[in-house]
Amino acid sequence: MGKPQRVSLKTDPKPSKPTGKDKPKRRLWLRILLWITVTVVSLGLVGAGVVAYAYSTVKLPDPNADFRTNTSFVYYADGKKAIGSFQVQNRISIPYSEMPQYVKDGIVAAENRSFWTDPGISVNGLFRAALGLVGFQAADNTATGGGSTITQQYIKIMYLTQERSISRKATEILLAAKMGSELSKEQILEGYLNTVYFGRGAYGIEAAAKTYFKRTSAKLDLAESVALSAIVNSPGNLDPAAGEKQAADLLERYQYTLNGMVEMGMITAAQRAEIYDALPEFMPINDTARLGGQTGFLLHLVEQELKAKGFTDDQITGGGLKVITTFDAKAEQAAVKTAQAQTLQASNGSKKEAKSLHAAIASVDNATGGVIAMYGNPDFVKNSRNWATTPRETGSTFKTYALAAALREGWTLKDKVSAHTIRHGKGYLPDPNGKPVTLQNATTSSIDPAYFNLVSELKGGGEAVTQAANDAGVPTGEGWGNDAYMPLGTPMVSPIDQASGYSTFANGGVHRPWHVVAQVTNADGQQLYAADTTGSQSIEPYVAQDVTYALTQVVRSGTGRAAGAVGYPVAGKTGTKGQPNPNGPGRQTVATWFVGYTKQITTAVMYVRGKTGHEDLGPSWYGGGAAAQTWASYMRTVMAGKERVYFKGPTNRKSTQSPSPTPEPSVVTSAPVPVPTPTPSESAPNPTLSPTEPATPSTTSSPTATTSGNGIVKPGGP
Numbered sequence: 257m258g259k260p261q262r263v264s265l266k267t268d269p270k271p272s273k274p275t276g277k278d279k280p281k282r283r284l285w286l287r288i289l290l291w292i293t294v295t296v297v298s299l300g301l302v303g304a305g306v307v308a309y310a311y312s313t314v315k316l317p318d319p320n321a322d323f324r325t326n327t328s329f330v331y332y333a334d335g336k337k338a339i340g341s342f343q344v345q346n347r348i349s350i351p352y353s354e355m356p357q358y359v360k361d362g363i364v365a366a367e368n369r370s371f372w373t374d375p376g377i378s379v380n381g382l383f384r385a386a387l388g389l390v391g392f393q394a395a396d397n398t399a400t401g402g403g404s405t406i407t408q409q410y411i412k413i414m415y416l417t418q419e420r421s422i423s424r425k426a427t428e429i430l431l432a433a434k435m436g437s438e439l440s441k442e443q444i445l446e447g448y449l450n451t452v453y454f455g456r457g458a459y460g461i462e463a464a465a466k467t468y469f470k471r472t473s474a475k476l477d478l479a480e481s482v483a484l485s486a487i488v489n490s491p492g493n494l495d496p497a498a499g500e501k502q503a504a505d506l507l508e509r510y511q512y513t514l515n516g517m518v519e520m521g522m523i524t525a526a527q528r529a530e531i532y533d534a535l536p537e538f539m540p541i542n543d544t545a546r547l548g549g550q551t552g553f554l555l556h557l558v559e560q561e562l563k564a565k566g567f568t569d570d571q572i573t574g575g576g577l578k579v580i581t582t583f584d585a586k587a588e589q590a591a592v593k594t595a596q597a598q599t600l601q602a603s604n605g606s607k608k609e610a611k612s613l614h615a616a617i618a619s620v621d622n623a624t625g626g627v628i629a630m631y632g633n634p635d636f637v638k639n640s641r642n643w644a645t646t647p648r649e650t651g652s653t654f655k656t657y658a659l660a661a662a663l664r665e666g667w668t669l670k671d672k673v674s675a676h677t678i679r680h681g682k683g684y685l686p687d688p689n690g691k692p693v694t695l696q697n698a699t700t701s702s703i704d705p706a707y708f709n710l711v712s713e714l715k716g717g718g719e720a721v722t723q724a725a726n727d728a729g730v731p732t733g734e735g736w737g738n739d740a741y742m743p744l745g746t747p748m749v750s751p752i753d754q755a756s757g758y759s760t761f762a763n764g765g766v767h768r769p770w771h772v773v774a775q776v777t778n779a780d781g782q783q784l785y786a787a788d789t790t791g792s793q794s795i796e797p798y799v800a801q802d803v804t805y806a807l808t809q810v811v812r813s814g815t816g817r818a819a820g821a822v823g824y825p826v827a828g829k830t831g832t833k834g835q836p837n838p839n840g841p842g843r844q845t846v847a848t849w850f851v852g853y854t855k856q857i858t859t860a861v862m863y864v865r866g867k868t869g870h871e872d873l874g875p876s877w878y879g880g881g882a883a884a885q886t887w888a889s890y891m892r893t894v895m896a897g898k899e900r901v902y903f904k905g906p907t908n909r910k911s912t913q914s915p916s917p918t919p920e921p922s923v924v925t926s927a928p929v930p931v932p933t934p935t936p937s938e939s940a941p942n943p944t945l946s947p948t949e950p951a952t953p954s955t956t957s958s959p960t961a962t963t964s965g966n967g968i969v970k971p972g973g974p
Contacts (some may be wrong), residue, residue, distance in 0.1 A: 265312040306693060325574025326779060327463065330558055332585040333626070333774060339581065340551045341411030342559065348462040349779075350473065352446035352485045358478050359461055360445060361523070362485030366509070372441055376407035409459055410448040411665050454484060455491025456541065470539050479536040480528060482517070486510040497541045507535055550592055552636025555585060557627075557645075557772045565773070565785055576779035577607045581772050582626025582787075590893035591617045591629040598886040600865070611708040612865055613873075615882075616643035617890060618752035619859040624789040625768030627752065628857070629894070644751045647733045648869050651745035651831025651879060652702045652815075653754060653849045656761070657725035658743040659699055659806060664724065665715055668908045669696040669806055673713070675706045699806045700814035702830060707743035718742050725749075727794040728757040729767045743832045745847075751860040754851045759858035761803045762827070765795035798907045806907040811852065818884035819852050822891045825902045828852020830879030837872070844872035855901035857894060861887045 632642030
């Protein structure tokens, strides 16, 4: 036998190490795919971590300030009729519970039908928005929509800007997700409906309801609720008042919203059918400016006073305040109607001439000092000059303060003063025909020389007159020379300050500063401010009583008889300011006045002409004419139905006497009498008595006074 053969168990020889040329090649596209996959996964993991971190740390930023404001409303004294408003944005925030269900359902159907179930963001919507941001357009060549949820819209309005960018959109998404997890759907919808813009300057559903339908949102019916829900999509392009196309577009959106409400089970098909084919009736756009007419004048005064009382601009324009003023709607209407009618009448029916003639009316409630009415110009927007607050020469209405100064120094209405002077240029020269007259006569007939002499003889002189005027509540102004010429009417005072000053005499010497704000409350009804109407005794009671009696005689038998047509006891004084004509010979009249009061109301009326109020009014202009007639016409309206209260008679008490020996009489001295309209003769000036006022001789006399050697009648005769 032969040697056995060895058999190897290895069937394959050991392979040799391949060279580089023999290494297998992977396809390029597989390697690229692998790299992309790894990159995406890595970025995804990193991105997820970043998003998770951002979500966990992000906080809702401070709201855009304007969208946190609420309109402050200003009302007449009744607290119900609105005068106007102060606003950054026209908004009245209301709680979710007060929002009508139709509005809540309508806005969801119109803007975000998945609102109640989505997490605050919409994936499909985000995709469409992303395409829009990079300029992608649909097949029909229209831009893709934004697709924001209600939560995202609220985020964008309240916290972000209207910028179209990827970064802003990313921030919106992150904040929307955060809000969706932290706030209830009801809270989000409440905030949205109080914030979103509805057009016509209205922000939030409450302001929108009042703007479009002149009612509160609680009173909106189904059609009105759906129409407002539809208009939110594009307020500038869906307002039916803008044109037929806008109305048609809104109807289409309105029907889309109704269909959605039916699909979501919010309303029935029958309810839809009843209102489907036509929009509800909208209020027309108000073309009148918010400050037009008298509104601007009244709101300006209110704003000034609120600031003076410590309210900030932010509180006034965006604090949601309720401001109740002292203005009476009936009185304000009467002031406007009377001033405009009398201005036209005084211009002989010429509207062109009436444009340069300015009537001012300022009316005060004596019991509170509150301004019940004011007229300063036809339209605040066209001309914001308020003649009722503009000081002008007062004419003889300033004699009242000289009278008060004299009574304080011991004069009485029965004491005589010389009228032994006449005007000559800028001074006064002896008049051989002048005779002493009582202080009552000098007041009744508005005798300039007598009052010039009176102030010349006062111990305090012009300073005493200034003090009396200041004590009555009249601020010192231009033309106050502290001399004997003051009662002739050079001092400038505004109609509202004259009304306030005379009101002090009507109140028995108690001065209550004029004001226009009665009270202020916040949005919760908490009172923030109430006017102090207590007043202070700034003029002696007996002085006020005697001044009032003297002024009743002006109306009964003197230069102010036209004012007696009111039918109530009236005290008042006319005023006419004349001056040399700067453009030629003769004189011109630059202001006429009547300031008077009943026991309840004091009103000042002034007429001036031209842009500066210093142009010549023309011939036959006196305080007893248009000014007194305007006063009577206005007061007849505002006094209608009020109690007839009479003034007391004169005390004729000297200031040096003790108050106790001479009780104040309660004689009725100013009962109303029928007063005809002044005839031309009543309006003609008497140059011997007064170069600035028409005068009527008074029957009042006083034999007890004595005349001094220089013609001045001294008080306290035998």
